[in-house]
Amino acid sequence: MKTKQELKKYFENGDIPIQEEFWEWQESYWHKDEKIPADQLDYDLSQKADVNASNLSPQNAQLWKDKVETQTSIQTPQLNGNILTVFYTGENGTQQSKSVDLSSLITRDISIENATYDASQNIITITQNDGSAFHINLSEFSIITTTNSDGSVTLSQEGQEKVSLKKVAVTGSYNDLSDKPTFSGNDNLQNVIDRGNGTTKPIIFQPAQGRAGEINFSPTTYSFWFGNLNTDHTGAYGLGIGYNTLSKLTTGANNVALGSYALNELTTGRWNTATGVSSGTKLTTGNFNAFFGTQSGTETTTGTGNTYIGDEAGNKNITGTNNTALGLGAAYSLTNGTQNTFLGAFAGNIHGKATGSGAWGSNTFVGYNAASTTHAMGVWGDNNVVIGCNAPLGGSTFNKLVIESNPVARRHDFVTPLIGGDFASRTLDFDAVVSAKRTPLADNTYTKVAVLNANNVFGYKNLSDFQNYIPLTGTEVNNPVSGNIQFTDEDPEERIIYRTNELDGVKNILGLFPEAAMMSSGNLDGTNASTISVSKENGVFAYGHGARLMLSDVGAALRQTNGGGLKGIFASPNLDEPVLIEHEATNARGLSSKTYFGDNAQENDYIQKQYADKQHSYSTKEELTGGKWINGKPVYKKTLYLDQIPRTGQIELKAEFPDLETIISNEMFTEWYDLKTAFAGNQWRTKAYITIEREMAIIELLNVPDYDYSLINSFTLTLEYTKK
Template sequence: MKTKEELKLYFENGDKPTQEHFWQWQDSYWHKNEKIPSNKLDYDFSQKADANASNINPQNAQLWKEKIETQTSIQNPQLNGNILTIFYTGENGVQQSQNVDLSGLATNNISIQNAEYDASQNIITITQSDGSSFAVNLSEFSIVPATDVDGSVSLVQEGVEKVKIHKVGISGSYNDLSDKPTFSGNDNLQNVIDRGNGTTKPIIFQPGQGRAGEINFSPTTYSFWFGNMNTDHTGAYGLGIGYNTLSKLTTGSNNIALGSYALNEATTGRWNTATGVSSGAKLTTGNFNAFFGTQAGNETTTGNGNTYIGDEAGNKNITGTNNTALGLGAAYSLTNGTQNTFLGAFAGNIHGKATGSGAWGYNTFIGYNAASTTHAMGVWGDNNVVIGCNAPLGGSTFNKLVIESNPVARRHDLVTPLIGGDFAARTLDFDAVVSAKRTPLADNTYTKVAVLNANNVFGYKNLSDFSDFISLTGTGMGAPVTGNIQFTNEDPEERIIYRTNELDGVKSALGLFPESVMMFSGNLDGTNTSSVDVSKENGVFAYGHSSHLMLSDVGAALRQTNGGAVKGIFASPNIDEPVLIEHETTNARGLSSKTYFGDNAQENDYIQKQYADKQHSYTIAEELTGGKWINGKPVYKKTLFLDQIPRTGEIDLRSEFPDLETIISNEMFTEWYALDTAFAGNQWRTKIYITVEREKATIELLGEPDYDYSIINSFTLTLEYTKK
């Protein structure tokens, strides 16, 4: 076995110890897992006491008896710091004392604070710095407590351990204790509750952050909070959930705050409900408010009876009372208004923005952005009713009714609403065609007639005021016919209503015949006349300047005649006959159009020449032909032009036709001046062959296995194909 001095020589500076050196060093010491043989210990084991103490001499037995003498009575203990001193009288009648250091029981900065002795119960009650306490009944023990080597405190009686109190260190784990209490099952929170446990202390999350995450309940005010509600509040039935909710509450009662900073400044205010981050954040003494939404009622301090629902609803209100705002940003700018009702996102959101006091009330705005204007002057005033999306209102406005709707906001002074009115002036305006449904039939009890003046203001006249009628000589000046004129059914003669213009030589007339009606206009002598003849039996005939329109049971026809030439279209009532197109001229062309619509042609449409020509044109851009392959897929066409061919004669088609599925047709043209040829198709005089596949085209000159195809001047390939 190497000595220490020999082992040290292996590990001097600059040395390189070997494996054997390390092993010799390890073999020189006992490992903690090894048992040291008694023959290796420098101790006379013949002097130790056996378990039954049979080998102890009388002198040693007396010494041991004095050491373990049991107490007969315990006097009032004393606590000096963490040192507990217990006074007792032994069996030999000698007054003795024993000190126990309780500081070893301190855990997580919790220390022993006080110890009280109850002589009547013989109980020591120990209180810790966190307010918790535990009791030790000394009646069960015959000796004083002793501090063990591991820091625990043991109380034993006649060699039998009764109580052993352990500390759990600040570092380490409770589970590291070898003699911790055992528990079968999962000791979770539910198990703890099921055993009848509870707590009188708050639960604080992340203690380093203060009380920001405190769950607590006040048995005095019956308030509950998860956050940092003022613990010294006296107002009852509060509920706060969120950081800085009700953090300054004093006597205010029945307040509910959900969301960070909700009712943050509330002190004596009561019966308030705020839900949403910063909702009612500045409310101090206001009562009976309900704020729902982020920053709803954010600026309200002393206002009462307000209901704001929606993010930033009623945001700027300070002292206003009894307002109701429902919708995102509704009543946003109103600072001190009272008794207003705003319903709809941004309803009345700029009302009072341009004024200082903001003390506007009794307004009712309904609709998205209702009571809005794009004018810089904004809007303010009292007792207005505005209904409709973006319904306009602006400037200093009082007692107005506005019903209007528009997808966009507009300047109020440039818009006449559908319905407007003035509550003070008792006026009502319509910018609309007014009609009435379910109008009752008037009888002789109806004696008045509604009329309009030059400004379209309604009034009425008595029926007795109407004495005008049509005389046999016709209507008078300024007395036009306003009703129907009916001719007798029994009169077989025609009735002509006409007017002649002698100055221009024009006669226009309306003829009412027994079987038809004719309207015509022409020269006074009847020439150059245009007319429309409507007959029950013969249909409709219209004539004018060589143009004819016929609608009858014979068919429908539109014709134009000019010098004997005829153009027209005729459709007979026979559904099996085609529509007839007439074009009687030397160079007849039939149907045509000044607009090209071939690219939009559908399956059953007629095509134009321009469209047909396009189908036989070629382009290097991919285009739809308009046709379909047998599997129903659309057919595409594209032309590839190359003036440089790879030496191998193989042309890769994948980059030009990446999604090619089926090659329907191909057309080729090759210019090969080295062979003094230019040919179309895929072969030339059985000497040259061109093969087209999905991925490549191959040019082959027979008999020339190593031919340089790059000398080909140009190659053009047109494919019709479908895609994958």
């Protein structure tokens, strides 16, 4: 029989195994329908145990019996002093017992008082003289006792620990005993609390760091802290959590500090709440302050009644009182202001920054970065109301109203707000188109008309002052306009003439603009409109139902966008540029016609270069050429490249061209270094021939029988064909 390595040689790349080689390979393995002879198994079957144990010796039978024997019943255990004895009957009916010495479990002032056995649960309950109890579940294990080095006792079954009895912790003066036993087990804070323990001393984490991590409670002031609050304080009801919170507190009462350095300098101040790292860190005697946020109210020393919410809110305030700042960095720079209300991130954050006193008050700022300016002079003043995101205010400003909003901050002197006013001079300004809702219908009692002067200040004129106008009802019958209608020269305003048809929902417009004229027709709301615009500068632009026409100095364009795609033609005034065709679609086609011109194509007629290039390219993937065979079927094209030829010279084509029907054309190229040649076509010097059939290509070298065609280095075949 041949070896595995010898059999492998039959199936190397390029080999064609014969029947005898396949059979010889199959004969070398066991078939699943065949039984393997016992003499072929590497196993001593004489050592197995029969299912009825007929081949076991008496000695081995007893060993199996001892191995599988389990207890069948347990009687009431007995406690004699510290010796616990459990009686049970084995499977063979023999009375057996196991004893456990529990004396090593006893510690000072604690001893075992009683032990009971619950037969229904098979549990031993051991009660100690301090009232505590523990249980031992004896179900389904034979007791083997082991006394450990730490004094505990282990109850095991078949080498696996089932129950471990350890020394019992004690209370009272146990921890002060010099001869107390060593406890090697685990105990946690819950165990200590469950035993009714507490502490009158502080709990300190990482003692090497001093009192930085102290948890403590004062029974005198009822203050609580987790940190290093001054233990000599007399102010009641304090709460400090964090390093250096309330660390200098003396008589100040009802203070809450959360976060490292919060209210760090506070001494006699009271009713203050600071939450956040370094919030209110310099406050000493100030009262009734609320600081929420990292470094909020950091510089405040004696200020009273301030509420700062947000990181760095009111950061620079020193002595200011009754201020409210809500938002990140709100009122950041105000040092001594009073009665200010700043709402919004960075609201009023630079107010008072450029001045020395900072004693500015009665301001109300609402909005992100409200009352801001990018001017270097900054902003200061009293009694201002500013509303809006980045609403501008700057310089020395008093008694002003500003309502404005912008995504970015700007110089205040470059911006006219939407609404501005002055509380002192009682003025109100609008930089807006003003409309009034719910105005009553005027009757003959209305004799005045509101007008504006050159400075846009409101006034009125008598209705009788207006003459020489065309009424809204139009001209009188037989009294038409007899001349041109001319608008004011150099008038920058647009003039719209339109008519609406409410019944049909149509609005027609003629617009006259300073630089152009427009005519449009569409829906009443301006949608679905067809428009033409004529301009001296921009030429002609027409739009309607997705079609656009543009005539200008940049070129002429016709585009259609209705339907989701884009079609268009564009002609540039540049003579060197071609006419551009646009066709955005999944299968774009460009120019087309309902009339076929192909048979009459002339030399200069248009085809796309990319299409022509594609027809002369080659791919190993099947592609449509775009042409059709005489029977009307589409023509396909595909290139097959082989760098390994079967030794027979026969190349199967069916896998690569499964549906091939008619071969229209073929192109071949062969690299045959063994003949020192490379040739295109189907023959070489009448010595080598290549035949192409629908299912096979055959390479034949004349007068060389049994030639190994696998020596051919590469073979490339391109077919144009139709499919079944």
